Amino acid sequence: MVLYGVAALALCMLIGMLIGDGLGVLVGVDANVGGVGFAMILLVVATDRLRKRGLFPKPTEQGVLFWSALYIPIVIAMASTQNVAEAIGGGPMAAIAGLGALAAGAALVPVIARVGGQSEALPPMTEEEKQEA
Amino acid sequence: MEIVADVLERNGLLFAFVVVGALMLLSGWLSKTLTRGRLQGSAIAIMLGLVLAYLGGIQTGGEDGLADIAIFSGLGLMGGAMLRDFAIVATAYGVDLQEIKKSGAAGVIALIAGILVSFVVGAAVAAAFGYTDPESMATIGAGAATYIVGPVTGTAIGASSEVIALSVAAGLIKAVVVMVCTPLIAPFIGLNNPKSAMAYGGLMGTTSGVAGGLAATDKRLVPYGAMTATFYTGLGCLLGPSVFYFTLVGLFG
Numbered sequence: 106m107v108l109y110g111v112a113a114l115a116l117c118m119l120i121g122m123l124i125g126d127g128l129g130v131l132v133g134v135d136a137n138v139g140g141v142g143f144a145m146i147l148l149v150v151a152t153d154r155l156r157k158r159g160l161f162p163k164p165t166e167q168g169v170l171f172w173s174a175l176y177i178p179i180v181i182a183m184a185s186t187q188n189v190a191e192a193i194g195g196g197p198m199a200a201i202a203g204l205g206a207l208a209a210g211a212a213l214v215p216v217i218a219r220v221g222g223q224s225e226a227l228p229p230m231t232e233e234e235k236q237e238a
Numbered sequence: 239m240e241i242v243a244d245v246l247e248r249n250g251l252l253f254a255f256v257v258v259g260a261l262m263l264l265s266g267w268l269s270k271t272l273t274r275g276r277l278q279g280s281a282i283a284i285m286l287g288l289v290l291a292y293l294g295g296i297q298t299g300g301e302d303g304l305a306d307i308a309i310f311s312g313l314g315l316m317g318g319a320m321l322r323d324f325a326i327v328a329t330a331y332g333v334d335l336q337e338i339k340k341s342g343a344a345g346v347i348a349l350i351a352g353i354l355v356s357f358v359v360g361a362a363v364a365a366a367f368g369y370t371d372p373e374s375m376a377t378i379g380a381g382a383a384t385y386i387v388g389p390v391t392g393t394a395i396g397a398s399s400e401v402i403a404l405s406v407a408a409g410l411i412k413a414v415v416v417m418v419c420t421p422l423i424a425p426f427i428g429l430n431n432p433k434s435a436m437a438y439g440g441l442m443g444t445t446s447g448v449a450g451g452l453a454a455t456d457k458r459l460v461p462y463g464a465m466t467a468t469f470y471t472g473l474g475c476l477l478g479p480s481v482f483y484f485t486l487v488g489l490f491g
Contacts, residue, residue: 195407
């Protein structure tokens with residue numbers, strides 16, 4: 106049943122959000138701390154266990170994979186609803202502050218990625234994966 | 239005409255699917271013909287989306303880009319935080335937990351370094367433009383972290399509304415630029431494996447920026463980048479009005 110997959114995904118997300126909000130209250134900030142991250146870990150662990158017991162069959166899996174496949178379209182919709190006009194209207198100082206933060210952060214990626222040994226690059230995407238994207 | 243608009247408004251989410259589908263089709267074609275596949279279709283689609291958001295924003299003066307135009311309001315639901323986060327979590331399906339454990343230390347360091355660097359760069363730029371009081375420097379520094387950390391910090395320490403607006407603009411610029419530039423800078427910073435994606439998410443922190451940028455680079459990296467980015471705003475809201483602000487007061491107050 107496809108819906109079981111969607112429901113499992115939604116449940117993981119809701120629990121993750123609850124943990125994130127709870128953590129926010131705990132440290133005294135009005136923000137969700139890591140909700141999506143907790144939800145992801147929950148999904149990975151829970152589905153892994155269910156799969157090993159044969160309780161996460163293909164149709165159920167489809168419910169999760171469908172939303173994963175919708176990720177890029179959703180991100181495109183997100184891009185089209187950003188407040189770009191205000192971002193550009195902020196003038197040079199806002200632009201330099203934002204760009205500077207990006208440049209400084211990006212420069213640190215190779216440094217920090219070295220922590221705990223080098224990582225192998227992912228293999229190139231197969232044609233099938235490209236089609237999905 | 240009125241009937242058409244009425245149907246599209248009432249079925250906003252469905253029309254959003256059609257609009258995004260058309261946008262992706264066009265982008266895929268542009269990617270093949272103009273860049274010979276060098277720039278991914280999704281990267282072009284995100285850029286087109288941002289251009290449309292700009293046009294929508296100027297047209298209506300609203301905050302939600304194209305979604306402020308009534309017939310496109312469904313884009314707001316489709317691209318809103320709920321479905322976005324839902325889809326991000328879904329991309330984690332099948333992720334190797336070992337990979338995350340292996341990269342955990344790098345992710346944590348990236349988070350702390352990312353927030354610190356954004357604060358410092360933002361505050362330095364603010365000072366360079368003449369905002370030398372600790373409240374303004376802290377708020378704009380926080381805005382350079384994300385457009386949520388900026389106003390949260392500014393409100394907490396009593397910055398002026400003009401400075402808070404600037405901090406939001408700085409955060410928005412960062413999100414937009416991260417979306418557009420990630421696929422372009424990825425080859426130069428080794429952004430091609432889960433660990434560097436986790437570092438990238440922690441260093442950038444803007445969920446929308448990282449979500450869009452990694453989607454345009456390699457979708458398989460999304461869950462790793464999102465994993466660390468999701469802690470960034472909360473941690474920023476914690477550190478901005480406290481440690482960071484008091485340090486600035488101590489230095490420049």
